[in-house]
Amino acid sequence: MYRRPTQQRLAHNRGFTLVEILVVIVIIATLAGMAVMSLGSSSARVWEGEVRRLSALLQLVSDRALIDKSHYGVVLEPESYTVVRFDPTTMTWQAPDAAMAGNRSQRFAFHELPPNVRLELIAGAELPSTESTEFAEEESADADEESAKPQFVALSSGEILPVELVMYLVEDGEFARGATISYNSLYGLQLEWQADEF
Template sequence: MRARPSRSHGFTLIEVLVVIVIIATLAGMAVLSLGNSGARAWSGEVQRLAALLQLVADRALIDKAHYGVVLEQDAYRVVRFDPATLKWQSLDAVAAKSVAARFVAHQLPGNMRIEVISEAELPSSAPAEFAAEADDSAQPIPQFVALSSGEILPVELAMFLLQDGDIGRGATISYTSLHGLQLEWQADDY
């Protein structure tokens, strides 16, 4: 007996529909993944800044030195108080091998902004080590300060994601000695 050859020369309708559904599902996942990348990048930047504040506070206690973070609208950098010169010095300028890569100045993407809501003023009369010289305009003044004693000067700041020039999303980071680090995510629409 001879076997008859099969007459299958194409795909069935079910096979074609399954392939179309698989391709549509993969395309939909790719569109969703790419469409929300700005919000994910912003969320990562907020978490990065919050983690840096905690790391700076821990480093100040470990090194028995005063550390701070200078916050600008689109960047931030870590500074350390130098008791020899009585000035805050950027860790980028300090030529030390112990400077961690996390302490290097960081520039935010163009669609993100930092705003300092409230900060404690550095004491100017006591102790003398905190007083900034009035004629030194290049002297960085940190908004977040972690003292060698483990005390944190309170600060509250907001980080915004801009969409079409307006605020799209926001998060508030506050840090105090009493409550520690607190991160609050705001509503998506402002």
């Protein structure tokens, strides 16, 4: 027996209303906007992570110097940085021995910055120079040792030789953002996020 569709069934089969279509379009546009924003700021997130990583490393190095009763330093280059330890027998700064560093060896390893992140030293540690002729001869003979002098130094006494540096985010060949990291014995570690645009 054939039954005629009721008026209610016919209304249900007609399709989507204009309001339903508009709601779906708004949801899709919102999700697309969020995806574009998250992709666009990925370089900023990487830069922020690098700033926090270097700040944490400086704090860790100063703590290790006090615990290990050794002088530690960080050699800062525009595109990289590495931790060094003062060897009193040779009177030189050297990479920490992996056996001595233990679990810290990975944290203290050479770190290269991403291509869009740059370091600029404003004021580094002023290391005392020895005036003996032996040391001067060694210094001139080993030019590589001179380049390995750290700009951040944490002494075994807990004292920090003052340092101030800026880590920049580079976009389209120009500095887009910056963060100033300063560390000294009096105020400790200070991190200042600069304005988004210079």
